Amino acid sequence: MIHPILALILFRMQEYFSKFTFYSITALHFFSSCRSKKIFGFSVSLILINLASIMERADENLLPAVYKEVSAAFNVGPTDLGYLNFLMNFLKSIASPLAGVLAIHYDRPAVLAIGTVFWALSTGAVGVSQNFQQVAFWRAVNGLGLAIVIPALQSFIADSYKDGTRGAGFGLLSLIGAVGGIGGSILATVMAGKDYWGLPGWRLAFLVVALVSLIIGLPVYLYSTDPRRIPGNHILDDDDYERLHLSSKDVLPPTSIWIDSWVAMRSVMKVKSFQIIVLQGIIGSLPWTAIVFFTMWFELIGFDNRSSAALNSLFAIGCASGAFLGGVIADHMSQYYPDSARIMCAQFSAFMGIPFSWILLTVIPQSTDCWLAYAVTLFFMGITISWCATAANNPIFAEVVPPKHRTMIYAFDRALEGSFASFAAPAVGLVTEKIYGYDAKTVNIVNGSAEGAYALSRGLLTMMIVPFGVCVLFYSPLYLVFKRDRDTAKLSSFKDQELI
Incomplete structure (x- = not known):
């Protein structure tokens, strides 16, 4: 005979188990229904992916927004700060092929979740670091997380839109992601000037972004569905989906992950359009890496934290608007000039970086009285120089390889472009210090320094x-090879379909 207390315990355990089973089944049904829901015509998956993009951009903009405070906290100059950016970007670049390898055999929401954990934990660790070496180490780990996330995000968007609308799709991703970039920059810049509960504001900003990133990463993993597994995708039409679905399957019996990855790598590296875009991107990424010093430059001129944050926000708003505008314009023009419109849009955008950089850094007097002139210039500069990725690079990548290789081509683009471009930040520091005489020991960072601002601007x-000008020239060979590569990719997709 069972003891009454033991019988009661067993009864309660059975009751709790029944409730747990019921709630688990209910949760599974809820997860499944959420995956199929649409909000304002967009799937929950696309919405969550864009939320992840917001946090990714917020994370990238944190450190540059508090360069002044980090410089004071650890007694380092522009060169050392540039090395922090170099470490993150270099690891983010060379580790990017890992995203392509993972995406071949795993759903991209799972890949995104893995990357999110890496970047969130390392961002929080930067906020509690006690010396410069610790900051450097965790920034490197942060780059590893972003290396996994960014190519997966880009290929997710490429698979979710048709050929004629990808510019708008990538532009929308950039526009929404800019909200995170602006938010992260404003949050860090404004909080950096104060202490909260005895904790410096710049440290608290890192901890807040890390926590929110983890919170966003969970629903991305639970609710997002890889476009390759969605029959009747709401954006792809039936023909496009069928081609995407069939060509993403293995034509031959599955081999090892490394053999599949090696085949994908070789296929991507042979594409001429890819080679040309990577070559121009190595040069074209240099100005964007150098731009991380804008906040420090504004504060050396004498602008306070709020004014610097406002200037950075206007530039970011201009870039976000320009990325979307450029994508839409390129989509529209490609209907009439399918072989050249995207290339022309990219060359126009790269060229506009030359006059705007000259006006911003040399023509406008470096004085706090010129805030409005800086604001207007930065806004229109952002609108015009931000077209290349959304109007040309990303849509072209999606068209010149079969769908099953899209994550790999975005990953290798980041690996090759970013690894070289990551040298720009320390290069700016070296040029500033060695050629133009910036001295971190004598420059008054807190109250501004005319000499320091001049040296950094040069x-x-x-x-x-120079990189903007070279970038314009390097786009030109695409006029000769893009059409051929696009036709080859389509033929490869159709052959895969026939074999199946």
Whole structure:
């Protein structure tokens, strides 16, 4: 005979188990229904992916927004700060192929979740670091997380839109992601000037972004569905979905993950359009890496934290608007000039970086009285120089390889472009210090420094105007090879379909 207390315990356990089973089944049904829901015509998956993009951009903009405070906290100058950016970007670049390898055999929401954990934990660790070496180590780990996330995000968007609308799709991703970039920059810049409960504001900003990133990463993993597994995708039409679905399957019996990855890598590296875009991107990424010093430059001129944050926000708003505008314009023009419109849009955008950089860094007097002139210039500069990725690079990548290789091509683009471009930040520091005489020991960072602002502006000018000009020239060979590569990719997809 069972003891009454034991019988009661067993009864309660059975009751709790029944409730747990009921709630688990209910949760599974809820997860499944959420995956199929649409909000304002967009799937929950796309919405969550864009939320992840918001947090990714917020994370990237945190450290540059508090360069002044980090410089004071650890007694380092522009060169050392540039090395922090170099470490993150270099690891983010060379580790990017890992995203392509993972995406071949795993759903991209799972890949995104893995990357999110890496970047969130490392961002929080930067906020509690006690010396410069610790900051450097965790920034490197942060780059590893972003290396996994960014190519997966880009290929997710490429698979969710048709050929004629990808510019708008990538532009929308950039526009929404800019909200995170602006938010992260404003949050860090404004909080950096104060202490909260005895904790410096710049440290608290890192902890807040880390926590929110983890919170966003969970629903991305639970609710997002890889476009390759969605029959009747709400954006792809039936023909496009069928081609995407069939060509993403293995034509031959599955081999090892490394053999599949090696085949994908070789296929991507042979594409001429990919080679050309990567070559121009190595040069074209240099100005964008140098731009991380804008906040420090504004504060050396004498602008306070709020004014600097406002200037950065206007530039970010201009870039976000320009990325979307450029994508839409390229989509529209490609209907009439399918072989050249995207290339022309990219060349126009790269060229506009030359006059705007000159006006911003040399023509406008470096004085706090010129805030409005800086604001207007930065806004229109952002609108015009931000077209290349959304109007040309990303849509072209999606068209010149079969769908099953899209994550790999975005991953290798980041690996090759970013690894070289990551040298720009320390290069700006070296040019600023060695050529133009910036001295971190004598420059008064807190109250501004005319000499320091001048030296930094000349370092930025050197790393912006020349690369923008070279980038314009390097786009030209695409006029000869893009059409051929696009037709080859379509033929490959159709052959895969026939074999199946």
